[in-house]
Each structure stands twice: as C-alpha cells, then as structure tokens.
Amino acid sequence: NAGVTQTPKFQVLKTGQSMTLQCAQDMNHNSMYWYRQDPGMGLRLIYYSASEGTTDKGEVPNGYNVSRLNKREFSLRLESAAPSQTSVYFCASSERTLGYEQYFGPGTRLTVT
Amino acid sequence: AQKVTQAQTEISVVEKEDVTLDCVYETRDTTYYLFWYKQPPSGELVFLIRRNSFDEQNEISGRYSWNFQKSTSSFNFTITASQVVDSAVYFCALTLWADRGSTLGRLYFGRGTQLTVWP
Numbered sequence: 001n002a003g004v005t006q007t008p009k010f011q012v013l014k015t016g017q018s019m020t021l022q023c024a025q026d027m028n029h030n031s032m033y034w035y036r037q038d039p040g041m042g043l044r045l046i047y048y049s050a051s052e053g054t055t056d057k058g059e060v061p062n063g064y065n066v067s068r069l070n071k072r073e074f075s076l077r078l079e080s081a082a083p084s085q086t087s088v089y090f091c092a093s094s095e096r097t098l099g100y101e102q103y104f105g106p107g108t109r110l111t112v113t
Numbered sequence: 114a115q116k117v118t119q120a121q122t123e124i125s126v127v128e129k130e131d132v133t134l135d136c137v138y139e140t141r142d143t144t145y146y147l148f149w150y151k152q153p154p155s156g157e158l159v160f161l162i163r164r165n166s167f168d169e170q171n172e173i174s175g176r177y178s179w180n181f182q183k184s185t186s187s188f189n190f191t192i193t194a195s196q197v198v199d200s201a202v203y204f205c206a207l208t209l210w211a212d213r214g215s216t217l218g219r220l221y222f223g224r225g226t227q228l229t230v231w232p
Contacts, residue, residue: 092158
C-alpha cells in the first residue's frame with residue numbers, strides 16, 4: 001500500500017498562475033483533508049471532505065478550491081496564486097471524520113514568486 | 114474554542130538523555146481525542162499515538178511513553194534514552210468527538226517542538 005500520495009512534490013509558480021495539487025489514498029478512507037504548514041504555525045486546515053461527494057471549508061479556505069473526485073482522490077486548486085500561498089501543503093485521510101487518526105502524504109512544497 | 118499549546122519551541126539533548134515534550138490543551142468538550150505526530154527532516158508527518166479523553170492510562174511503546182492527565186489538561190510525551198534518529202519536529206493535536214459547528218473532525222495542532230538529539 002502506498003498510503004497517501006501527492007503530486008507534485010515541488011512547484012514554483014508566478015503570481016496569478018493557477019495549478020492543481022493532486023492527492024490520492026489507497027486505504028479506503030472516507031475522509032480527506034488539505035492542510036498548509038507555515039514556519040512556526042503548525043498545520044492549518046484548508047478544506048476537508050467528510051465523505052465522497054461532500055466538501056467543506058476549514059480554517060483558511062480563501063484562495064483555494066477543492067474537488068473530491070471519487071473516494072480515493074481529493075484535489076486542491078489555486079486559481080490565482082499569491083505569494084502568501086507559498087507553503088508546504090499536506091493531504092491527509094482518515095477512516096472516519098470523528099476521532100480517527102489522520103494519515104498524511106509526503107507534502108508539496110509550493111513557492112509563489 | 115479548542116487550542117493546543119506546545120510551549121517548548123526547541124529542545125536540544127545529547128544522545129541517551131531522556132526528554133519530555135509538553136502539550137497542554139484547551140477544550141470545553143468532555144469527549145475528545147489527542148494525538149502526537151512526528152515530522153522528521155524528510156518532511157512527512159508520522160502518526161505516533163491516539164488517546165481518547167476517557168482513557169487516562171499511561172502508554173509505553175518501546176522508548177516512547179505518554180502521560181495523559183485530564184486534571185492539568187496535559188498530554189506529555191517522553192522519549193527515554195534518546196537517539197539521533199529521534200531528531201524531528203513533534204506535534205501534539207486535538208480533535209473533538211462531536212460536531213460542535215466547528216470544522217467536523219478538524220485536528221487542532223500545536224505549533225510543534227523541534228527536538229535535536231546530538232551524538
């Protein structure tokens with residue numbers, strides 16, 4: 001099992017460009033999440049999907065959109081990248097939403113110039 | 114509101130020393146889960162332990178042990194006989210059992226403690 005996979009691993013964008021971060025899990029988990037990690041800030045939730053077909057905003061959703069393509073895949077889109085979105089992005093999944101540990105992907109390091 | 118505080122930003126120890134990472138949490142809910150994650154220099158987040166609010170029994174796994182005390186709202190993590198491979202950022206996190214109108218299933222993370230173990 002690969003667990004949670006993310007592509008790409010690294011990306012450099014110019015201000016205003018768009019891109020989609022891909023995430024897939026092979027653990028048959030129902031819930032999936034997108035976080036961003038900034039120095040000294042811990043991880044902050046951007047969007048989550050409690051189950052296939054549903055998505056909801058997290059703590060810092062502005063500037064992002066998500067798609068739960070199927071049970072396995074959950075993508076994060078930046079429509080018009082800004083330097084403030086320079087961060088490391090982590091996708092995670094869990095069996096259920098309430099009380100279960102989340103398993104994280106390897107992360108995507110995004111730089112917006 | 115939920116909050117997790119890891120007051121120790123950085124800790125340095127020499128190999129074979131014991132080290133305790135502190136975690137203090139705030140919540141008004143009576144049912145919740147606490148977690149510890151490890152982030153080694155390679156960057157991935159590794160799940161270490163989950164503890165529910167009704168289980169205050171301490172847990173030991175090899176050189177790792179966790180002390181959960183509801184009376185002080187703390188969930189501390191001790192590494193015994195530390196090794197260089199323990200060098201990482203360690204995150205404590207909290208999630209609620211019930212949906213209180215806040216983000217369902219959200220993990221509330223502390224800001225992390227950077228542990229450096231010197232040979």
